[in-house]
Amino acid sequence: MGPMANKLHLAAGLLVAATAVTGQNGSTVGSGPSAAGPTWNHADFESSPAVYPSPNATCQGWSSAFQQASAFVSQLTLEEKAQLVTGTPGPCVGNIGPIERLGFKGLCLQDGPLAIREATYASVFPAGLSVAASWDMDLARQRGVEMAQEFKGKGAHIALGPVAGPLGRSGYGGRNWEGFSPDPYLTGELFATTIEGMQATGLQACAKHYIGNEQETQRNPSGGPNTAVFGGVPGPTIEAVSSNIDDRTMHEAYLWPFQNAVHSGVSAVMCSYNRINGSYGCQNSKTLNGLLKEELGFQGYVMSDWAATHSGYPAAEAGLDMDMPGGISFFSASPSFFGCNITASVNNGSLPIERVDDMCRRIMTPYFRLGQNTNYPPIDASSGGLNFFPVTNYLYNFTEGPANVDVRDDHAALIRELGAAGIVMLKNVNNTLPLKTPANVGVFGNDAPDISVGLYLDGDPDLLNIGYDQGVLPVGGGSGTGRMTYVVAPLDAIKTKVFSYNSKALVQYVTNNTEIIHNKIFGAMINPTPPEVCLPNVTAILAAHYPGQEVGNSIVDILWGAVNPSGKLPYTIALQESDYSFAPITNSSALLKTTDPNAWQSDFEERLLIDYRHFDYFNESVQYEFGYGLSYTTFSMSTATISRVASGAISAAPANNTVAPGGNPALWDILYTVSVIVSNTGSVAGATVPQLYLGLPQPANEDYTPVKVLRGFQKVLLAPGASQTVTFSLTRRDISYWDTFAQQWIIGSSAIGVLAGFSSRDIQSTTSFSPLNGASAYGGSSGSASSASSSVAGGYGAPSSSSSTVGGYSAPVSSPPSSTAGGYGAPSPSSSTVGGYGAPSPSPSPGYGAGGHGGDQGGPWHWASGENGASHWGLPPAAAKQ
Numbered sequence: 001m002g003p004m005a006n007k008l009h010l011a012a013g014l015l016v017a018a019t020a021v022t023g024q025n026g027s028t029v030g031s032g033p034s035a036a037g038p039t040w041n042h043a044d045f046e047s048s049p050a051v052y053p054s055p056n057a058t059c060q061g062w063s064s065a066f067q068q069a070s071a072f073v074s075q076l077t078l079e080e081k082a083q084l085v086t087g088t089p090g091p092c093v094g095n096i097g098p099i100e101r102l103g104f105k106g107l108c109l110q111d112g113p114l115a116i117r118e119a120t121y122a123s124v125f126p127a128g129l130s131v132a133a134s135w136d137m138d139l140a141r142q143r144g145v146e147m148a149q150e151f152k153g154k155g156a157h158i159a160l161g162p163v164a165g166p167l168g169r170s171g172y173g174g175r176n177w178e179g180f181s182p183d184p185y186l187t188g189e190l191f192a193t194t195i196e197g198m199q200a201t202g203l204q205a206c207a208k209h210y211i212g213n214e215q216e217t218q219r220n221p222s223g224g225p226n227t228a229v230f231g232g233v234p235g236p237t238i239e240a241v242s243s244n245i246d247d248r249t250m251h252e253a254y255l256w257p258f259q260n261a262v263h264s265g266v267s268a269v270m271c272s273y274n275r276i277n278g279s280y281g282c283q284n285s286k287t288l289n290g291l292l293k294e295e296l297g298f299q300g301y302v303m304s305d306w307a308a309t310h311s312g313y314p315a316a317e318a319g320l321d322m323d324m325p326g327g328i329s330f331f332s333a334s335p336s337f338f339g340c341n342i343t344a345s346v347n348n349g350s351l352p353i354e355r356v357d358d359m360c361r362r363i364m365t366p367y368f369r370l371g372q373n374t375n376y377p378p379i380d381a382s383s384g385g386l387n388f389f390p391v392t393n394y395l396y397n398f399t400e401g402p403a404n405v406d407v408r409d410d411h412a413a414l415i416r417e418l419g420a421a422g423i424v425m426l427k428n429v430n431n432t433l434p435l436k437t438p439a440n441v442g443v444f445g446n447d448a449p450d451i452s453v454g455l456y457l458d459g460d461p462d463l464l465n466i467g468y469d470q471g472v473l474p475v476g477g478g479s480g481t482g483r484m485t486y487v488v489a490p491l492d493a494i495k496t497k498v499f500s501y502n503s504k505a506l507v508q509y510v511t512n513n514t515e516i517i518h519n520k521i522f523g524a525m526i527n528p529t530p531p532e533v534c535l536p537n538v539t540a541i542l543a544a545h546y547p548g549q550e551v552g553n554s555i556v557d558i559l560w561g562a563v564n565p566s567g568k569l570p571y572t573i574a575l576q577e578s579d580y581s582f583a584p585i586t587n588s589s590a591l592l593k594t595t596d597p598n599a600w601q602s603d604f605e606e607r608l609l610i611d612y613r614h615f616d617y618f619n620e621s622v623q624y625e626f627g628y629g630l631s632y633t634t635f636s637m638s639t640a641t642i643s644r645v646a647s648g649a650i651s652a653a654p655a656n657n658t659v660a661p662g663g664n665p666a667l668w669d670i671l672y673t674v675s676v677i678v679s680n681t682g683s684v685a686g687a688t689v690p691q692l693y694l695g696l697p698q699p700a701n702e703d704y705t706p707v708k709v710l711r712g713f714q715k716v717l718l719a720p721g722a723s724q725t726v727t728f729s730l731t732r733r734d735i736s737y738w739d740t741f742a743q744q745w746i747i748g749s750s751a752i753g754v755l756a757g758f759s760s761r762d763i764q765s766t767t768s769f770s771p772l773n774g775a776s777a778y779g780g781s782s783g784s785a786s787s788a789s790s791s792v793a794g795g796y797g798a799p800s801s802s803s804s805t806v807g808g809y810s811a812p813v814s815s816p817p818s819s820t821a822g823g824y825g826a827p828s829p830s831s832s833t834v835g836g837y838g839a840p841s842p843s844p845s846p847g848y849g850a851g852g853h854g855g856d857q858g859g860p861w862h863w864a865s866g867e868n869g870a871s872h873w874g875l876p877p878a879a880a881k882q
């Protein structure tokens with residue numbers, strides 16, 4: 001068959017890397033919708049309540065390990081205690097020195113959320129964003145297990161991940177891809193199962209970055225004495241941005257996933273760089289002592305983000321347990337805010353020794369709990385050479401084992417599978433996909449070919465200015481990246497696939513986006529004739545997200561149908577970039593030159609209304625809604641049925657119980673279940689994700705409540721014609737709101753809308769239930785079995801009807817806006833196209849997939865105080881580089 005015989009009859013634009021969005025030079029305070037809540041009074045957010053003293057860890061939940069930790073700590077001298085709570089130069093990103101006389105070899109802490117970063121012969125897994133797009137709890141857990149096996153195999157005791165902060169308040173956040181989704185429920189579930197998978201291997205997980213870490217710009221202080229570490233100009237210290245968050249939004253949005261993490265027994269929590277209500281994340285007694293340790297019952301330890309500590313004993317009293325990397329400068333142990341200052345503070349009476357003992361017990365309890373005191377692998381001897389501490393600065397002999405241990409095992413199989421599971425098919429007109437056996441295939445865009453600047457996306461600071469304009473972006477950069485041993489480029493995988501069925505086929509490609517946009521001889525590059533389908537008639541779009549090292553194989557598996565797409569968007573793709581302006585990044589030209597130390601303020605005025613909660617509340621059309629994604633088959637869903645699980649009366653407030661990890665245990669009681677039957681009505685096997693949303697009542701005298709919130713999801717794989725009952729469990733917390741007056745989770749007194757469907761705007765069944773059954777909100781007297789009414793009570797939950805439904809799926813309202821330069825509809829330079837002509841510049845991509853190479857700021861040892869929105873690629877301002 002000649003190449004002409006089988007013209008390409010399709011175009012599949014792949015959003016392999018979502019477009020990075022340049023940070024905007026916005027106003028200082030949010031331009032959030034004034035309709036969404038009572039008047040915002042900035043003055044209420046200028047300080048954080050003092051919560052002292054710091055709660056002691058108790059044996060609650062982790063009793064035998066706590067006893068071992070107590071026995072260990074009781075043998076330590078004050079100097080050894082100070083050593084245990086202070087990082088020190090060593091072979092890992094963070095190190096705690098050994099105490100040889102007690103057989104303690106020290107602790108090795110390593111980045112990051114998707115791979116052991118500073119390591120050889122390790123795997124690079126799909127990013128959190130891809131995990132979220134898979135909506136697959138089993139794969140998420142297995143990723144946790146396999147990542148952790150690699151950390152442990154390299155001798156790391158603690159992995160610095162996973163991430164739920166940023167949650168993804170703003171599409172301009174820059175490193176939202178490290179975490180999961182701007183939906184706190186989806187993030188909470190995936191965060192928790194990842195932690196459980198990781199810790200099942202004996203590795204400690206560290207939930208980060210706590211809390212309100214929703215922008216990179218000015219995440220650290222600049223200027224004055226901070227210039228050496230964080231950049232800026234001499235003069236006064238300009239403090240880090242303050243995330244100003246009201247109490248209800250804190251509980252229902254940003255704290256929510258951390259509550260799941262604590263409930264799952266996470267070992268460590270990393271406090272963040274930013275301030276919260278004016279107080280630094282690593283010395284905010286309200287967030288550390290109050291919310292985390294008291295309310296959530298966290299029994300492990302709080303470590304600082306790297307150089308996020310700004311004081312000694314005051315930070316310890318506010319709840320910080322471990323200072324990382326230890327020194328005030330990055331590279332050496334002293335001077336330090338902790339270390340000798342802890343010893344001195346105890347000796348002069350500023351810091352109670354009981355607090356130091358608690359810090360030490362908190363650090364040692366997870367170590368014993370996970371059995372790290374016996375037969376733990378030694379640190380890979382190649383680690384130190386990949387790290388930033390000069391060996392001459394080491395103060396201790398760390399126990400190192402063999403170098404270059406290959407820990408990859410067979411993990412590539414899961415990476416490929418999860419990479420494909422996290423691909424979302426946004427559009428597929430006339431069954432364009434899956435491909436059959438096209439003999440003339442065009443591949444366009446800079447995300448298709450192999451990487452040209454090496455397999456480690458952390459970025460050589462000297463190379464940052466030339467960018468990464470060629471090569472696939474399998475994951476983001478910075479401290480959240482991994483060092484690949486190989487990458488399967490999409491172009492290579494497509495060639496392999498095409499030639500496997502037709503050795504004479506044509507695979508033609510242009511990978512330079514500038515050429516695609518501007519070159520007038522474009523047609524001459526295509527031989528013998530261009531395939532016939534051109535923009536704007538793009539017939540299929542895949543959002544491939546950040547699939548990891550097997551990216552090309554994951555994409556090919558979807559393109560040719562070896563895997564039926566089942567990913568769903570874990571964020572909203574809006575119509576216009578400006579549609580995301582409800583949650584702006586704080587930045588401006590004036591701020592960058594400010595001499596006011598307190599000028600950087602980020603008021604979270606939109607409160608709970610982020611992502612789909614915003615678009616639903618204001619009834620705005622979007623391009624592709626939260627939860628949306630197509631399949632090669634079709635599904636149907638039955639009417640939802642509600643079952644009351646709780647026996648006896650349901651009280652509005654939970655019973656008073658001793659707090660355990662995760663908070664009041666009653667919050668985790670399952671009170672109701674909702675079931676639907678899902679059927680595969682098409683002709684091929686496939687998986688889908690039935691989703692349960694609740695329309696929770698608007699509390700009296702409270703901020704505005706989202707129209708609906710996700711409270712259940714499950715990935716189900718069905719053969720053609722097969723059906724399955726899917727049951728969602730609703731905990732007390734799931735059906736409550738945070739009452740700021742009662743300081744308690746309260747079940748509202750009116751009906752709760754139940755909306756089950758295949759996306760946030762493809763609702764198949766609506767009903768409702770009333771848990772209190774007319775009882776007063778605080779009475780909790782009766783509460784009989786709910787009768788499910790067929791209409792949604794109280795006006796909740798009616799989804800916006802802006803989408804039309806086709807085959808059970810919400811069809812997009814309009815075609816994606818396209819950039820049609822050059823007749824081939826070249827994508828904007830940061831996105832790219834594989835397997836087709838003219839991928840649209842896929843609607844304003846919200847940056848959940850963005851970040852770009854070098855993306856997240858990578859840690860202050862690379863550059864200074866955030867990207868300042870300066871670069872399309874998320875690169876730092878040159879002046880701030882170190």
Ligand SMILES: *[C@@H]1O[C@H](CO)[C@@H](O)[C@H](O)[C@H]1NC(C)=O
Pocket residue numbers: 044045047048049244245246247248276277286287
């Ligand atoms: C921040 O201030 C708001 C308004 O006063 C308050 O509701 C909230 O609890 C504060 N949070 C913290 C962590 O200080």
Ligand SMILES: *[C@@H]1O[C@H](CO)[C@@H](O)[C@H](O)[C@H]1NC(C)=O
Pocket residue numbers: 053054055056354
């Ligand atoms: C913590 O325990 C110590 C005794 O080890 C005690 O002195 C202190 O009061 C306790 N702190 C709190 C907040 O309970």
Ligand SMILES: *[C@@H]1O[C@H](CO)[C@@H](O)[C@H](O)[C@H]1NC(C)=O
Pocket residue numbers: 311312334335336337339340341
């Ligand atoms: C103690 O902390 C202060 C900053 O508060 C620092 O200047 C000093 O060098 C520290 N001392 C030691 C011994 O590290």
Ligand SMILES: *[C@@H]1O[C@H](CO)[C@@H](O)[C@H](O)[C@H]1NC(C)=O
Pocket residue numbers: 312341342344345348349350
């Ligand atoms: C106690 O020591 C700490 C750490 O060196 C120091 O910051 C503090 O000012 C000292 N306090 C007193 C009362 O001397």
Ligand SMILES: *[C@@H]1O[C@H](CO)[C@@H](O)[C@H](O)[C@H]1NC(C)=O
Pocket residue numbers: 395396397
């Ligand atoms: C490290 O080991 C060497 C060789 O055994 C020894 O000379 C040195 O004192 C040790 N250093 C420390 C800090 O223990």
Ligand SMILES: *[C@@H]1O[C@H](CO)[C@@H](O)[C@H](O)[C@H]1NC(C)=O
Pocket residue numbers: 429430537539
């Ligand atoms: C899809 O198929 C229909 C019916 O054959 C046709 O009218 C329509 O033009 C096709 N759409 C595209 C984008 O090819």
Ligand SMILES: *[C@@H]1O[C@H](CO)[C@@H](O)[C@H](O)[C@H]1NC(C)=O
Pocket residue numbers: 469470512513514515
């Ligand atoms: C891409 O094409 C442009 C325009 O011809 C050229 O300036 C640029 O160097 C090319 N980039 C690469 C990486 O080859």
Ligand SMILES: *[C@@H]1O[C@H](CO)[C@@H](O)[C@H](O)[C@H]1NC(C)=O
Pocket residue numbers: 534535536537
């Ligand atoms: C898109 O398709 C329509 C009909 O399906 C056609 O009229 C139009 O010219 C096509 N646009 C391009 C740019 O090819």
Ligand SMILES: *[C@@H]1O[C@H](CO)[C@@H](O)[C@H](O)[C@H]1NC(C)=O
Pocket residue numbers: 025588589590592
């Ligand atoms: C945004 O701010 C940066 C930094 O001050 C400045 O270089 C840039 O010109 C500004 N852009 C706009 C569009 O104002």
Ligand SMILES: *[C@@H]1O[C@H](CO)[C@@H](O)[C@H](O)[C@H]1NC(C)=O
Pocket residue numbers: 651653654655656
């Ligand atoms: C819990 O305790 C508080 C204070 O002791 C009390 O006001 C409240 O009624 C109790 N709640 C329940 C559900 O028992």
